[in-house]
Amino acid sequence: MMNSIASAPSSSQAQDAAAGILASLLERGFKRTHALVCLLREMAADPRPRTLAEWGECPSLQERNGVTLYRLMLKLEQAGVVRRVNLGERAQCFQLLPSGPAPDYLVCTSCGGLEQVETPLEVRVLEENLARKTGWKAVRHELEFFGVCPNCAENSNEAAHLAVI
Amino acid sequence: MMNSIASAPSSSQAQDAAAGILASLLERGFKRTHALVCLLREMAADPRPRTLAEWGECPSLQERNGVTLYRLMLKLEQAGVVRRVNLGERAQCFQLLPSGPAPDYLVCTSCGGLEQVETPLEVRVLEENLARKTGWKAVRHELEFFGVCPNCAENSNEAAHLAVI
DNA sequence: TTTGTTTATGCAAAAAGATTGCATTTAATG
DNA sequence: CATTAAATGCAATCTTTTTGCATAAACAAA
Structure with a gap:
């Protein structure tokens, strides 16, 4: 029912995924740029939804301009490779879409911690019915x-307790 | 399964709801200010989630300062009277929480149109289980x-068709 | 009603995030 | 290598969110 997000895809798997996506994008007219290659790698290596600012902090992307990342991310979203997720933060989060169904999340509003939740069947059915x-x-x-x-x-609780003392 | 949002509560019902909420807030230390009274009325009269800017356009609130509305809305959210909803727009939306379960939505990403969706039972159960x-x-x-x-x-489709011609 | 205390408000301004225009660079193509 | 189309960096704008502070309004007690 609920899984913590400890298991990032192994490095090689992630690379493969990124490479596959890149190939498909190149066929669709994307240019093989430094920013695109690096971003796909980073996003494949870390499946969590993260803000643009956070992705920009990745070592391989630090030298990149923030606006470049912004526009690239929009393109990837339009291409259906990336999705935007609202995690209650002010800034929008982006993540690479997995090959299977996209995960839903349980978010701690206090520490920002994230757990993955399996999408309820009813939600999937509802979604399909809406489309069909x-x-x-x-x-x-x-x-x-x-x-x-x-x-x-x-x-x-501890804090509240201490406050009383 | 799905309902359009034509049926805003009748004016008198809305007023009653607003009055009840106001009373409960006053007991909890809120002051009966012009802004509070008007905002509650407007929000009770229109159950849809709307941005701060949109609520500020309501006749009875136009003369109010935007920051006032902002701070008031946060207080109402903290008090559990109002909830914040992400509708894919850049700005956050706020709506009065109904007495029953809060509605979920189907949003048109093209025109912004909104339909109410009944919360799948499985989601409610999942939510309860998480809490229990x-x-x-x-x-x-x-x-x-x-x-x-x-x-x-x-x-x-028409547009695409015309574009071909 | 007056006084004092607390909370809400307006104004101004800043911080954060999203977005665009334009000149330049880079990748692909032949 | 030259050409073309797309991507990038930079600067700047716009929108939304957020804060500080002085003033005004609401409430409670005298």
Whole structure:
């Protein structure tokens, strides 16, 4: 039902994924630029949704201009390779779309911690039905659970306790 | 399964709701200010999630300062009276929480149109379980479906057709 | 009603994030 | 190597969110 996100794809798998995506993009008219190659690698190596600023902090991308990353990310989103996720932060987050169904998340509003949640079957069915039975096109969904993780909940209890003393 | 949002609560019902919320807030230390009274009325009269800028356009709120609305909205959110919803727009949207379960939405990414979607049972159960069986506290969820509504899909087809001619 | 205290408000300004225009560079193509 | 189209960096703008501070309004007590 719920999995923490410890298991990033192994380096070689990630590289393969990035390479495959890159190939498909090149066929679609993308240029093999330094920024594109590096960004795909970084995003394949870390499946979590991260802000533009965060992606920009990756070693291989630090020298890149922020605006470049911004425009590149929009292109990748349009190409259906990347998706935008709202994690309750002010800035939008982006992540590489996995080959399978995209994950949903459980977010700690206190520490920002993230756990992956398997998409409820009902949500998938609803999504499919919207696309098939109604006139809606290109339907996707976004589901997030927000709360305070056990760790933070405990700490805030301690804090409250200390405050009384 | 899906309902368009034609049925805003009747004026009197909305007023009652606003009055009830106001009373509860006053008990909790809120001051009965012009801005508070008007904002609650407007939000009760229109259940849709709207941006701060949009709420500020309401007749009774136009003379109010935008920052006032901003701070008031945050207070209402903290008080659990208002919730923040991400509708894919750059600005955050706010809406009064209904007495029952909060609605989920189907959003047209082309025209911004909004339809209400009943929360899948599985999502509610998942949410409850997170709160009961795991150590997570104050769990809530946000579920949105995004797509292109029949109207916009048709128009874009026409546009594509015309473009060929 | 007056006084004092607390909270809300307006104004100004800053910080953060998203977005565009334009001149230059880079990648692909022949 | 020359040509062309796309990508990049830089500067600047715009929108949204956020804060500080002086003033005004609401509330409670005298």
